[in-house]
Amino acid sequence: MRPTLLGLLRTAYVLVAALLVATLLPRLGVPPRWVPDLVLVGVVATAVLRGPVHGALVGLLAGWVVELVPPVGSPLGLTALVMMVAGFVAGFFRRTSSRSRLRAPVALLVAGVVVLAGRLAAAVVGDGSVEVVEGLWRLGVTVALGALLLPAFLALDRALVRRRLG
Amino acid sequence: MQPAARRRLLVVLASLTLALLLADLAGWAGADRLRSVGGLVLGPVQRALSGAPHDELAAVQAENVRLRTVAAEQQHRLDELGRLEELLGSGVTTGRTLVPARVVATDVSPLGGRSVTIDVGSRDGVRPDSTVVAADGLVGRVTAVSPWTADVQVLGSAGSVVAVRVGPAGTLATVSPPAAGDSESRPRGSLRLTGVVPATPVVGDVVRTLGSVDETPYAAGIVVGTVTAVDPDRGQLTRSATVRPAIDVDAIDVVGVLVPTARSTTRPTTRPTTRPTTLATTGPTTGAPR
Numbered sequence: 346m347r348p349t350l351l352g353l354l355r356t357a358y359v360l361v362a363a364l365l366v367a368t369l370l371p372r373l374g375v376p377p378r379w380v381p382d383l384v385l386v387g388v389v390a391t392a393v394l395r396g397p398v399h400g401a402l403v404g405l406l407a408g409w410v411v412e413l414v415p416p417v418g419s420p421l422g423l424t425a426l427v428m429m430v431a432g433f434v435a436g437f438f439r440r441t442s443s444r445s446r447l448r449a450p451v452a453l454l455v456a457g458v459v460v461l462a463g464r465l466a467a468a469v470v471g472d473g474s475v476e477v478v479e480g481l482w483r484l485g486v487t488v489a490l491g492a493l494l495l496p497a498f499l500a501l502d503r504a505l506v507r508r509r510l511g
Numbered sequence: 512m513q514p515a516a517r518r519r520l521l522v523v524l525a526s527l528t529l530a531l532l533l534a535d536l537a538g539w540a541g542a543d544r545l546r547s548v549g550g551l552v553l554g555p556v557q558r559a560l561s562g563a564p565h566d567e568l569a570a571v572q573a574e575n576v577r578l579r580t581v582a583a584e585q586q587h588r589l590d591e592l593g594r595l596e597e598l599l600g601s602g603v604t605t606g607r608t609l610v611p612a613r614v615v616a617t618d619v620s621p622l623g624g625r626s627v628t629i630d631v632g633s634r635d636g637v638r639p640d641s642t643v644v645a646a647d648g649l650v651g652r653v654t655a656v657s658p659w660t661a662d663v664q665v666l667g668s669a670g671s672v673v674a675v676r677v678g679p680a681g682t683l684a685t686v687s688p689p690a691a692g693d694s695e696s697r698p699r700g701s702l703r704l705t706g707v708v709p710a711t712p713v714v715g716d717v718v719r720t721l722g723s724v725d726e727t728p729y730a731a732g733i734v735v736g737t738v739t740a741v742d743p744d745r746g747q748l749t750r751s752a753t754v755r756p757a758i759d760v761d762a763i764d765v766v767g768v769l770v771p772t773a774r775s776t777t778r779p780t781t782r783p784t785t786r787p788t789t790l791a792t793t794g795p796t797t798g799a800p801r
Contacts, residue, residue: 364553364556364560367557368560372560398517398518401525402524405528406524413545413546413553415553415557420542421542421545421546422528422535426525
C-alpha cells in the first residue's frame with residue numbers, strides 16, 4: 346500500500362481540523378458552542394463515498410488524532426471508538442445510484458447524533474456531566490457547516506479518484 | 512487493499528483501542544505515557560498556533576504573579592501579627608507567661624466534642640492541662656501534647672466543666688455545655704452556668720475562672736463569658752443561667768498557652784489603711800486564696 350495524494354490530504358485535513366477545533370478557534374474567541382466538529386465532517390466525507398468499513402477505519406484513526414491532540418482525552422480511546430461508530434453508521438449512506446445532495450448532510454447529522462449519544466452514554470456510565478443543549482447546538486453548527494463543505498469534499502475526492510490519485 | 516483485509520485491520524485496531532481504553536480506566540501507567548507523547552508532539556504546534564506570549568512579556572507576567580503572592584503573604588503575616596499583638600495587649604495575658612500559638616487544625620466530633628490543634632508542643636514547654644487563652648478570654652485546656660503540636664479541648668465541648676466565679680461578689684458556679692436533659696433551651700453556642708451555692712446570678716455578670724492549684728487546668732481570673740439569661744426559679748436549690756462565651760469558638764486563630772508559674776515568695780500581711788484602727792491588730796489577708 347503506497348501513500349496516495351488523497352490519503353495525504355485526508356491525514357493533513359484531520360490534523361489541521363483537530364488543531365483548529367482544539368486550539369485556534371477557542372483562542373480566537375469563538376465560544377465553544379459555535380465550534381463545529383470539523384474532523385467529523387472529514388470522516389463523513391470519506392464514509393459516504395466508501396462504505397461502512399472504510400468509514401469506521403477512517404473514523405477510528407481520526408478519533409485517535411483528536412484524542413492525542415492536547416488536551417488529551419480521558420479515558421484514552423473513548424473518542425476514537427465513538428468516532429469509529431459514527432463513521433461506520435455514516436457509511437451506510439453510500440448509494441452509488443442516488444445523486445441527492447441531501448445524502449451527505451443527513452449522514453453527517455446521524456454521525457453527529459452518534460457522537461453526542463456516545464458522549465452522553467459515557468457521562469452517564471462514568472458519572473460525569475455533559476451539556477446537552479450545548480452539544481445539540483454544536484451538532485447544528487456542524488451540520489450547517491458540513492452542508493457547505495461536504496459537496497466540495499466529495500467533488501475533490503471524486504476528481505482525485507478519477508485522475509487515479511486516490 | 513482488499514475489503515477482507517480492511518475489515519481485519521478495523522477489527523484489530525478497534526480491539527486495540529478498546530483494550531487501551533480499559534487499561535486506562537484500570538489505571539495503567541502506559542496510558543499516561545501515551546498522553547505525554549501527544550503533548551510532546553503536538554504541544555509546540557499548539558503553542559505556535561495560539562501565539563504564546565513573547566519571553567519578555569511572559570517573564571513580566573510571571574514576576575507579577577510572584578509579587579502578588581508575596582504581597583498576599585505579607586498581608587497575611589500582618590493580620591497575624593495584629594492578632595498576636597491583640598492577644599499580648601489584652602488584659603487576659605497581663606502579668607502572665609505564655610507561649611503564643613496558632614490553630615492548625617480543628618475537629619468537631621459527632622459526640623459534641625470540639626477540639627483544636629495548636630502548633631506548639633512539649634518542645635515549646637507546653638504541658639498537659641495548661642490553660643489556653645485568646646485575646647477575649649478563655650479558650651480551653653490542653654488535653655494531649657506531642658513534640659510539635661498540642662490538642663486543646665475547647666470551652667463548651669462535651670465533658671468540659673470549668674469552675675467559675677460569677678459577678679462582682681464572686682459566687683461559685685460551674686460552666687458546662689448545655690446537656691441533653693437541660694430544662695431550659697439555650698441559644699446555639701452558649702453555655703450553661705450551674706450554681707454551686709444558692710445565689711442568683713444577674714444578667715450582665717462577668718464570669719471568670721475560679722482557678723486551681725498550680726494554675727492547672729485553669730488559671731484564675733480569666734474571663735469565660737457573660738451571663739445573658741437567668742433560668743426561672745422553679746424551687747431548685749441552686750439557680751442556673753445561660754452564659755455567652757467571650758471567645759468565638761468557630762474563629763479561634765492566635766492563642767496563648769499559659770505557662771504555670773509557681774509562687775515562690777510568701778504573701779505579705781497587710782494593714783488596712785482606710786479604716787482608722789484603734790487596736791493594733793494584724794489585718795486580714797486580702798483576696799481569695801489562690
